[in-house]
Amino acid sequence: MTTMTATAKAGGTRTWAFPRRVECIPETRHRVEALLREWQRPAETVDTATLLVTELVTNAVEHTDASDVICSVSLSAEVVTVSVTDTGSGTSTGTDTDTDTDGVPVPAQPDDLAESGRGLFLVAALATDWGTRLTAGSREVWARLAH
Numbered sequence: 001m002t003t004m005t006a007t008a009k010a011g012g013t014r015t016w017a018f019p020r021r022v023e024c025i026p027e028t029r030h031r032v033e034a035l036l037r038e039w040q041r042p043a044e045t046v047d048t049a050t051l052l053v054t055e056l057v058t059n060a061v062e063h064t065d066a067s068d069v070i071c072s073v074s075l076s077a078e079v080v081t082v083s084v085t086d087t088g089s090g091t092s093t094g095t096d097t098d099t100d101t102d103g104v105p106v107p108a109q110p111d112d113l114a115e116s117g118r119g120l121f122l123v124a125a126l127a128t129d130w131g132t133r134l135t136a137g138s139r140e141v142w143a144r145l146a147h
Contacts (some may be wrong), residue, residue, distance in 0.1 A: 004118040005051060010077065012039070012074060012075035013072060013073065013074040013075075014035055014072045014073050015070060015071070015072040015073075015074070016028060016031060016070070016072075016114075017068055017069070017070045018068065018069055018070075018071070019067065019068055019069075020060065020064065020066050020067060020069050020086070021061065022061055022062075022069060024057070024061065024069070025054065025057050025058055025061060028053060028054075028057050028071050029050055029053060029054045029057070030083035031071075032049060032050055032053045032071070032082065033046055033050045033074055034072055035137035036049055036050070036073070036080065039075055040147055041075075041080060042147060043143055045080060045147040048126050049073070049080050049082055049145055050146055051122065051126065052082050052122075052123055052126060052127060052143045052145070053071060053082045053084070053114050055119040055120070055122055055123050056071075056082065056083075056119075056123065056141050056143065057069060057071060057084050058119060059084075059119055059120070059141070060084050060085075060086040060141075060142070064086045064139075066087045067087070068086075068129065069084060069085070069086050070084070070085040070086075071083070071084050071085075072085075078146055078147065079128070079144050079145065079146055079147070080144070080145045080147055081142055081143070081144045081145075082141035082142065082143050082145075083140050083141065083143075084140070084142075085138050085139065085140040085141075086138065086139055086141075087137055087138045089108055123141075123143050126143075126145075127144055128144045128145055128146045129143070129144045130142060130143040130144065
C-alpha cells in the first residue's frame with residue numbers, strides 16, 4: 001500500500017503528498033472525488049475536476065524525475081482549483097507532455113493514431129483556466145473550474 005499524507009488548510013484547501021508512483025494516480029483521483037462530494041460540488045464539477053487531476057498527476061508521475069508529488073484542491077465561492085507540484089527536472093519521457101526551454105509543460109503534438117499524448121489538451125479544453133508556476137526547485141501545474 002502506498003503512503004499518502006494529507007493536510008487541510010483554512011479556506012477550503014486540501015493537500016496530499018505522495019511518492020511518484022503509478023499506483024498513486026487512482027488513489028489521488030478517488031481522494032479528490034470524495035473531497036469534492038464532501039464539499040457538495042455539482043456532479044459535473046466533480047467529474048471534470050477528477051479528470052483534470054488524473055491528467056495532471058499522471059503527467060507528474062510519468063514525465064518527471066521527482067521523488068514526490070503534491071496534489072492540492074482548493075475551493076472558493078466560485079472556483080475549484082486543482083494543482084499538482086513536482087520537484088523533478090521535467091524531463092519528458094513520453095508523448096503526453098513536452099516542456100519548453102524553461103521547463104514549463106506544454107501540450108505535445110501527438111500523431112493522429114497515438115494512444116496517448118492528449119492530457120494537456122484535455123486540461124486546456126475542460127478547465128476554465130490553467131497554467132504553471134515555476135519556483136526554485138519545483139513546478140506546479142494548476143487548473144481552475146468555475147462552478
